Amino acid sequence: MKLQVAAFASLLVALAATAGAVTFDASNTASGTPGGQRFTRDVGLAYSKQVLSDASTFIWNTFNQRAASDRKPVNAVTLVVEDIGGVAFTSANGIHLSAQYVGGYSGNVKTEVTGVLYHEAVHVWQWDGQGNANGGLIEGIADYVRLKAGFAPGHWVKPGQGDRWDQGYDVTARFLDYCDSLKPGFVAQLNAKMKGGYSDDFFAQILGKNVQQLWKDYKAKFGG
Structure with missing residues (x-):
């Protein structure tokens, strides 16, 4: 049994290494605002974290960066939904999404936020000369x-x-x-x-x- 546990632990370590050990997290600090509530209802933190993961994989493929050594040394990508103006901005490996924009968007907000997160995730990973x-x-x-x-x-x-x-x-x-x-x-x-x-x-x-x-x-x- 101990051998099986050890083997399983080794497998988890190997899988983490294969994935580049990048973590994705999201939080909503504007949950008391109309936009923050709409984000919770129509988009959600779990979905957003999955989008960040999917977007990162898509970006690595687009940039032909199959190995972690080809990419920027980023270990974690974070999203914060905030009560700010504008649409979104990225600073280092942190993405900041405007709850005001989410609240005022007139179309399919889930699709729009997905597109915005793809755009902002590129800023995390791209080289800027x-x-x-x-x-x-x-x-x-x-x-x-x-x-x-x-x-x-x-x-x-x-x-x-x-x-x-x-x-x-x-x-x-x-x-x-x-x-x-x-x-x-x-x-x-x-x-x-x-x-x-x-x-x-x-x-x-x-x-x-x-x-x-x-x-x-x-x-x-x-x-x-």
Whole structure:
């Protein structure tokens, strides 16, 4: 019996190592507000923790980071639902979701929160060029992952729309999707390069064209 217990304990340790030993936690400090109550009713902490886990796995696959050694050294990802304005923000490995946004959202709030958590989880895991990457690109990569996961809202711009490749969010996400269609795995390669720094020349290094020419080609393809 002792041998069986020891073997089972060893199995648990092995499974934890395989999973990268990342933990996911969520709390709701706004449970007394209308938005916090709606979060509890329509989304829930257990569901949110599962989304953070699923999103992290999806992000690792999108970034081609199969091994824990390929990723940022993050051991825990946390979510706090707070009585704050805006939508959400991420600081280090902590995601902060606005209960006010949840309370005022007019559509399917569970689907919306899921998409927001995918976006914010990217900020936990992505490389940012050691702080030198273009802010619009950082947000665009986060929305690109949200797009590929199937949680893009209907109000997002259509392919080809937008004024600049680094406009951020949905505009840049659509552009990155185009770039990835030229060379599957482009976004993963771009993110990997951003581990050590950042240059717009990364686009040319991967795709053979500078980013401004790629933007022109993208606009021409979709008539944007």
